[in-house]
Amino acid sequence: MRAALNASTVVTDDGLYNTKEVSSVEVSRALSTDVNIPPEELEQYLTLLTDHKVKMLHRCGDNAGGVYSINYQKLDEILCQSAIECIVREKFGSKSYRIFRLLLMKRSLEQKQVADLAMIPTKEVKAILYSLVAEKYAVLQEIPRSGDSGSSKAVYLFSVNLQRLARSLLDQCYKALGNMMTRRIEHVADNRFGIRTDIH
Numbered sequence: 001m002r003a004a005l006n007a008s009t010v011v012t013d014d015g016l017y018n019t020k021e022v023s024s025v026e027v028s029r030a031l032s033t034d035v036n037i038p039p040e041e042l043e044q045y046l047t048l049l050t051d052h053k054v055k056m057l058h059r060c061g062d063n064a065g066g067v068y069s070i071n072y073q074k075l076d077e078i079l080c081q082s083a084i085e086c087i088v089r090e091k092f093g094s095k096s097y098r099i100f101r102l103l104l105m106k107r108s109l110e111q112k113q114v115a116d117l118a119m120i121p122t123k124e125v126k127a128i129l130y131s132l133v134a135e136k137y138a139v140l141q142e143i144p145r146s147g148d149s150g151s152s153k154a155v156y157l158f159s160v161n162l163q164r165l166a167r168s169l170l171d172q173c174y175k176a177l178g179n180m181m182t183r184r185i186e187h188v189a190d191n192r193f194g195i196r197t198d199i200h
Contacts, residue, residue: 017072018058024065039065054078080166087169088137095120096128100160103138108159129158136168 028042037045046068049057056074061067081104089097099118103109109117115125132138143155 017076019070019072021060021067021069023063023067027068077162081162084162084165084169088132091135092128092131092137095124096132099125099128100132100137103158103160104162108141108157110155110157114158133158137165 024039024042024046027046028037028039031037031042043065046057046059046066050059050068054074056071056078058069058071059066060069085097085101088100092100095118099114099120102114102118106113106117111126111129112122114120114129115122118125120128129138129140133140137160139159139161141157141159143157145153145155
């Protein structure tokens with residue numbers, strides 16, 4: 001993958017960020033000299049990457065042993081999702097992480113479905129889901145069973161809006177950086193007489 005990235009440049013096409021098309025020969029040339037992969041084996045690696053469910057490597061043609069491009073937009077989504085999953089695991093724990101991943105994979109689920117699929121007791125799932133909703137890591141949507149919106153029977157679906165969550169977490173990072181910069185300025189101002197400026 002690194003060799004494919006090194007052998008190509010980013011071009012924008014219809015709002016999608018893809019690399020220019022590179023052949024397997026160019027990828028082979030871009031490999032470092034200490035890596036000696038035969039062309040047949042390289043072709044197998046590239047096929048594995050194109051067949052992977054993530055679809056970040058795309059086969060564009062069969063010229064020169066195969067022509068490939070990398071979808072940067074898909075790579076961005078994968079990295080963003082991975083970072084958010086790490087945050088969920090650190091902040092809420094492994095069971096919450098399992099539930100969060102389940103919501104990402106299945107799009108939207110009822111509380112009972114989450115409990116069944118995650119194999120966690122219903123009472124615990126309820127607490128985890130509502131803590132994820134309270135912290136805005138998950139979204140709760142009420143859907144009436146009948147056409148009447150005032151019906152007492154409704155279905156409550158939990159889901160994750162990854163783009164909105166990513167923007168929210170980015171805003172939190174910016175606020176934290178702003179707070180640290182303000183704190184540093186105040187700290188330097190409070191201790192300006194104790195700070196030596198002649199040290200190099």
